[in-house]
Amino acid sequence: MYGWVVVGIIFLVVILVARGPILHVLTSFSKPFVTAGTWVNQKTYGRFQSTDDLLFLVQNLEETRQKLAPLAAKSVMLEEENQALRGLLQFTDRRVLKSVTASVVARSLVHQSSKIVVDRGSDDGVQVGYPVFIASGEVADGQGILVGKVTAVTSRSATVTTLTDPELTTAATIVNSTHTIGVVNGIAGTLLSLQFVPQEETLEVNQLVLTSGLEPNIPSGFVIGLINAIYKEEAEPFQEAIVEPLGDARRISVVSILLPDNPSE
Amino acid sequence: MYGATWLLVVIIQLGFIASLPSPFSYTPLMFLVGVYFIERGRFEVGIVWLISFGLLMDVLRVSDAPLDTVSYVLAAVCAHVLVRRIFSQRSFFGTFAISYGSLIILSISEILFTFLYWMVAPEKVVWINTWRLVAWRGLLLLVLLLFLLLFARRVRARFEKTFVISRL
Numbered sequence: 486m487y488g489w490v491v492v493g494i495i496f497l498v499v500i501l502v503a504r505g506p507i508l509h510v511l512t513s514f515s516k517p518f519v520t521a522g523t524w525v526n527q528k529t530y531g532r533f534q535s536t537d538d539l540l541f542l543v544q545n546l547e548e549t550r551q552k553l554a555p556l557a558a559k560s561v562m563l564e565e566e567n568q569a570l571r572g573l574l575q576f577t578d579r580r581v582l583k584s585v586t587a588s589v590v591a592r593s594l595v596h597q598s599s600k601i602v603v604d605r606g607s608d609d610g611v612q613v614g615y616p617v618f619i620a621s622g623e624v625a626d627g628q629g630i631l632v633g634k635v636t637a638v639t640s641r642s643a644t645v646t647t648l649t650d651p652e653l654t655t656a657a658t659i660v661n662s663t664h665t666i667g668v669v670n671g672i673a674g675t676l677l678s679l680q681f682v683p684q685e686e687t688l689e690v691n692q693l694v695l696t697s698g699l700e701p702n703i704p705s706g707f708v709i710g711l712i713n714a715i716y717k718e719e720a721e722p723f724q725e726a727i728v729e730p731l732g733d734a735r736r737i738s739v740v741s742i743l744l745p746d747n748p749s750e
Numbered sequence: 751m752y753g754a755t756w757l758l759v760v761i762i763q764l765g766f767i768a769s770l771p772s773p774f775s776y777t778p779l780m781f782l783v784g785v786y787f788i789e790r791g792r793f794e795v796g797i798v799w800l801i802s803f804g805l806l807m808d809v810l811r812v813s814d815a816p817l818d819t820v821s822y823v824l825a826a827v828c829a830h831v832l833v834r835r836i837f838s839q840r841s842f843f844g845t846f847a848i849s850y851g852s853l854i855i856l857s858i859s860e861i862l863f864t865f866l867y868w869m870v871a872p873e874k875v876v877w878i879n880t881w882r883l884v885a886w887r888g889l890l891l892l893v894l895l896l897f898l899l900l901f902a903r904r905v906r907a908r909f910e911k912t913f914v915i916s917r918l
Contacts, residue, residue, distance in 0.1 A: 508810075510757060515765035522769025529771050592768035592775075593812040600812045602764075637811040644811040651874040672876065735769070 508642045512604040515590040516738075523589070523738040530736065549691055549711070582704065583744040585609050587617075589737065590642070599650040599671065601633075601734055605742060606641040613638055616696075616703045616743045617645045619732050630732040631655070631696055631707040632740055643742070647734040648709065649675055657709055658697035661687065666697050669709055669728060675735075677710060677728040684724055688715045694728050702745045708732075752795050759783055760806060773886040781825070781856070782894050785849050786902075788829040789840065800826040821859035828855040842899050853891055857884045 531539055587603035605611050613636060618629040633647035634655075646653045649671040657679060659665040667682040679694060692712045698705025710730040717724040763780040770777075780803050788796030804822030807813040829852040837844035861880060868875040 511761060511764075514757075515761040518761050518765030519769050522766040526769055526771045533771055533773070589769075591764035591810060591812060598813060602810050602812060642810075651876055735771070735775075738769070 508639060512588075512590045512602075512642055516588050516604070519589050519591070520738045523736060526736050545713075552691060583746070584741040585611065585744060587611075587643070587740050587742055589734075589740065592735075598652065599647045599734065600636070601645045601647065601740075603643050603645055603740060603742070604641065606639050606643050608640045609742075610744050611635055611638055611643050611742050614702050615745070616707065617740050618707055618743065619737060619740060629707050629741070631703075631709050632732040632734050632737070634703075635742065645734075645740070647671075648677055648730050648732070649734070655703070655709065656697045656699040657694050658705070659686075659688065659712070660693040660695060661689070663687075666699065667726075669694065672727075675730070675733065676713065677730055679712070679726040679728050680723065682724050682726065684717065684719075684722065686724070688712060688724065688726050690714065702743075704743070704745075752799075756799055756802065760803065763803075764810075764812070773882070773890070776883055776886040777890045777894065778853070778887050779894065781822075781853065782849060782891060782898070784826065785829045785852050786845065786898065788826070788833055789837075789845050789848050791833075793830055793833075797826040797830060800829075817860060817863040821856050821863070824859045825852040825856035828852045842895075845898070846895055849891060849895060850888070853888060857887070860884075 531542075534542075585605050587605040589601050590604050591602040593600040603617075615635045617632045617635060619632060631648065633645045633650070634653060635643045636646040636653075637644040648655065648669070651671045654668055654670045657667050657669040659667070659679075659682075663686060665682055665686040665688070667679045669677050669679050672678045682688065690712055694709040694712060696703050696705055696707040696709060708731055710728040710732075712726045713729045714727040715724065716726070759780055767777050767779060768775050781800065784796050784800035784803065786796070787793075787799055790796075800822045801819065804818040804820070807818040829848050832848045832851050837848055861884070864875060864877075864880050868877075
């Protein structure tokens with residue numbers, strides 16, 4: 486019996502002391518495994534969903550596409566006009582934010598939490614609270630889909646809590662005429678809940694939800710998701726919306742971590 | 751050699767399996783290998799295997815600490831007791847009973863921790879996730895056990911040959 490206790494204590498000490506090397510080995514070798522698993526996930530996406538769910542999804546996408554097509558055309562025209570006006574006014578370019586690219590090396594085993602471990606840590610400038618997102622090209626305000634936030638960090642790795650984790654709360658704003666603000670947090674499955682939206686605000690399905698920039702280290706304009714459903718009780722002071730996140734952490738193997746210029750505690 | 755194998759299975763579990771679509775991401779490979787070692791009489795290896803996995807999960811903070819270390823300790827102790835006291839003869843049904851007995855203890859422990867967490871922060875606990883995990887993990891363990899029945903001898907022989915170790 487005492488032998489077991491001694492073995493246990495020795496092992497506990499070893500694993501705590503060797504935590505750094507273990508994480509280093511894990512981050513070095515697990516990338517191909519994560520990539521392979523993510524590839525399988527992407528290739529089989531939707532195959533394990535019911536027909537009703539898929540039909541609902543297709544219908545939803547069709548509606549969204551019809552709404553977005555004219556907006557996309559308008560966006561291109563506005564972008565060109567914006568560029569021309571900026572040129573005329575000699576306006577300074579939008580600031581490009583610093584970020585580091587990180588590979589996913591481990592994921593949580595789907596319990597109450599939804600977390601991923603990435604191969605960048607404090608040695609790369611990553612700190613707790615920094616936003617993690619999917620980006621293409623340079624990262625400026627409003628370019629990128631928010632995936633989660635760094636919630637724990639070691640010298641060579643960081644644990645990222647994803648948006649769908651019930652523990653994570655993010656300050657958000659809705660793209661509507663009044664730029665309604667609210668708070669987004671994870672709920673069951675892969676959806677988010679937008680809360681603390683006053684009753685008098687007008688919410689609509691398929692409205693875009695972005696980061697509001699009202700919390701430290703997270704700039705405004707990063708995409709969170711689209712409003713999927715609205716729950717409005719007249720007796721309640723606030724209404725609630727269900728938001729479908731656009732960044733699915735289960736189907737990505739590479740993310741970017743934003744490094745704020747002036748990090749705040 | 752066991753350390754290298756442990757690391758490989760950890761990488762497969764947390765890297766590959768956890769990236770698979772649900773419900774396949776619930777596959778308890780690490781758990782089954784640990785229980786299998788205990789069932790084969792390699793008590794130290796199996797117990798250390800399971801506990802270290804729970805500890806690693808907590809170190810990586812991919813779970814609700816200290817939920818996993820404690821749960822895996824209880825599961826390992828349960829497997830050990832079952833092998834020593836009840837299912838001492840090696841058979842498929844023995845492996846089956848030990849695996850499910852330990853899994854039930856692991857699940858009960860996780861549910862209890864979740865319940866305690868729910869008492870503190872009810873808005874942060876989504877019970878459906880817990881029930882889904884418990885149900886699917888139980889089912890996938892059965893699939894893994896069937897694979898074990900079919901291929902265990904071949905895998906063991908390859909393992910012993912590769913690492914030049916005595917019989918498992």
